[in-house]
Amino acid sequence: MQQIRSQVTERDGLFELEAGSDVLDSPRFNHDMAPTKVHERTWNKWHITALWIGMAICVPTYTLGGVLTAYFGLSVGEALLAILFANIIVLIPLTLNAFPGTKYGIPFPVLLRSSFGILGSNIPCLIRALVACGWFGIQTMFGGLAIHLFLGSVFDGWKSLGGTGEVIGFMVFWVLNLWVVIRGADSIKWLETLSAPLLVLVGVGLLVWAMPNVSMTELLAIPAKRPEGASVVSYFAAGLTAMVGFWATLSLNIPDFSRYAKSQKDQIVGQIIGLPLTMFLFASLGVVMTAASVKLVGVSVSDPVTLIGHIQSPVWVALAMALIIIATLSTNTAANIVSPTNDFQNVAPKYINRTTAVMLTGLVGLALMAHELLKKLGLIVSDLSLETVYSNWLLGYSSLLGPIAGIMVVDYFLIKKQQLDLAGLYRDDVYPAWNWFGFIAFGVPVALTLLSLGSDAFSWFYSYGWFTGSALGGLIYYGLCSMRPSPSVAKTAV
Numbered sequence: 001m002q003q004i005r006s007q008v009t010e011r012d013g014l015f016e017l018e019a020g021s022d023v024l025d026s027p028r029f030n031h032d033m034a035p036t037k038v039h040e041r042t043w044n045k046w047h048i049t050a051l052w053i054g055m056a057i058c059v060p061t062y063t064l065g066g067v068l069t070a071y072f073g074l075s076v077g078e079a080l081l082a083i084l085f086a087n088i089i090v091l092i093p094l095t096l097n098a099f100p101g102t103k104y105g106i107p108f109p110v111l112l113r114s115s116f117g118i119l120g121s122n123i124p125c126l127i128r129a130l131v132a133c134g135w136f137g138i139q140t141m142f143g144g145l146a147i148h149l150f151l152g153s154v155f156d157g158w159k160s161l162g163g164t165g166e167v168i169g170f171m172v173f174w175v176l177n178l179w180v181v182i183r184g185a186d187s188i189k190w191l192e193t194l195s196a197p198l199l200v201l202v203g204v205g206l207l208v209w210a211m212p213n214v215s216m217t218e219l220l221a222i223p224a225k226r227p228e229g230a231s232v233v234s235y236f237a238a239g240l241t242a243m244v245g246f247w248a249t250l251s252l253n254i255p256d257f258s259r260y261a262k263s264q265k266d267q268i269v270g271q272i273i274g275l276p277l278t279m280f281l282f283a284s285l286g287v288v289m290t291a292a293s294v295k296l297v298g299v300s301v302s303d304p305v306t307l308i309g310h311i312q313s314p315v316w317v318a319l320a321m322a323l324i325i326i327a328t329l330s331t332n333t334a335a336n337i338v339s340p341t342n343d344f345q346n347v348a349p350k351y352i353n354r355t356t357a358v359m360l361t362g363l364v365g366l367a368l369m370a371h372e373l374l375k376k377l378g379l380i381v382s383d384l385s386l387e388t389v390y391s392n393w394l395l396g397y398s399s400l401l402g403p404i405a406g407i408m409v410v411d412y413f414l415i416k417k418q419q420l421d422l423a424g425l426y427r428d429d430v431y432p433a434w435n436w437f438g439f440i441a442f443g444v445p446v447a448l449t450l451l452s453l454g455s456d457a458f459s460w461f462y463s464y465g466w467f468t469g470s471a472l473g474g475l476i477y478y479g480l481c482s483m484r485p486s487p488s489v490a491k492t493a494v
Contacts, residue, residue, distance in 0.1 A: 048270020
């Protein structure tokens with residue numbers, strides 16, 4: 001006979017839910033979003049490290065140094081320091097927001113029900129999902145180009161397809177990404193664990209190839225592209241914010257992965273080992289390779305796929321493209337499909353399962369890249385570049401996501417004091433449908449950010465958007481909750 005009420009049990013600080021009919025029959029529950037059982041939390045620190053290596057070694061990371069020097073007016077040395085500092089900073093919200101995922105086994109959308117409400121959680125979820133779908137499209141474009149170049153190195157006639165070949169490569173890579181995620185978390189863990197050492201090998205190989213053709217002294221001596229005499233502080237801070245924004249999305253939905261961690265120690269150590277150094281070294285490699293590209297292939301090339309495509313040896317091109325396909329696949333599946341898959345399910349868990357949500361993610365990503373795909377097919381003409389799109393996103397969306405990160409941390413650690421009603425997160429009778437404190441704390445920093453765009457005096461609020469947004473959002477949320485505290489969670493809420 002099925003139990004009526006759900007039961008929560010603890011094992012070494014990790015909590016799991018034995019769902020009763022109160023949860024199983026709830027419209028807020030499906031089995032894909034259910035808390036992981038303790039025995040399902042199998043990712044140790046090396047799996048978490050491999051996850052971050054797999055996500056960090058990708059084409060956009062490679063081009064970050066160029067983005068900071070070209071768009072943010074930093075010198076090469078300043079750009080690399082901004083990348084290193086930003087990834088040390090972003091470790092703070094990443095690690096803190098991972099805690100409830102590991103403790104309770106819950107994904108990001110379910111955790112948001114505590115701070116934004118059972119129904120209200122859908123708003124920040126869909127904001128996060130749209131950004132992820134955009135990045136999914138961008139990464140799939142790079143992966144499709146790698147497939148096109150791989151096939152061009154194997155089959156003589158493929159190169160003549162030009163943009164059409166790239167579009168075919170895009171669609172092949174698109175299908176491959178969706179297939180991996182539909183197979184589940186174990187498939188992603190296997191892919192990340194396999195790809196991490198291969199990606200490190202690619203980086204070392206590229207460095208060995210490039211170093212004889214570049215002088216690090218001359219590279220670091222290149223002057224910054226900013227007005228003469230301008231203070232470095234404002235430029236560095238804007239670049240730092242943009243680099244924090246690079247992983248601002250993952251600092252929110254890290255519970256989607258930490259729910260599979262064996263312990264808090266594993267998720268903390270794995271993230272510390274896997275993220276800052278990998279990002280710094282691969283971005284540094286991008287700077288070195290871009291500088292060396294003139295001597296290597298005769299022109300300045302800022303992305304590795306195009307650079308390797310200039311190599312005259314078909315064998316080396318095919319091998320390198322195969323590895324880049326693996327690299328982009330490992331990044332895309334983990335960073336850009338898992339989150340929107342959970343976010344879309346959160347809207348209507350009884351009607352949208354994982355497979356349906358994965359397909360929704362793929363279709364939205366495809367729609368967002370339709371403009372670029374039509375350009376490649378020669379059906380439209382446009383000067384809008386993919387690099388411009390994503391470099392502008394870095395600063396813009398970090399300003400929007402910062403307040404959510406601050407609210408999540410304050411809600412879990414200061415307001416709820418690390419105690420959640422696990423069964424209540426899947427029902428309608430414990431947490432409010434809409435937590436307006438969360439929306440006020442989110443809306444005020446976003447409104448100020450938008451207003452600052454039209455004011456020279458307050459432009460700093462936008463330039464430092466993630467820092468100002470997360471701090472102000474957290475403070476407002478704490479102040480509102482302190483003035484009228486939410487009803488305390490029952491003693492059985494664990």
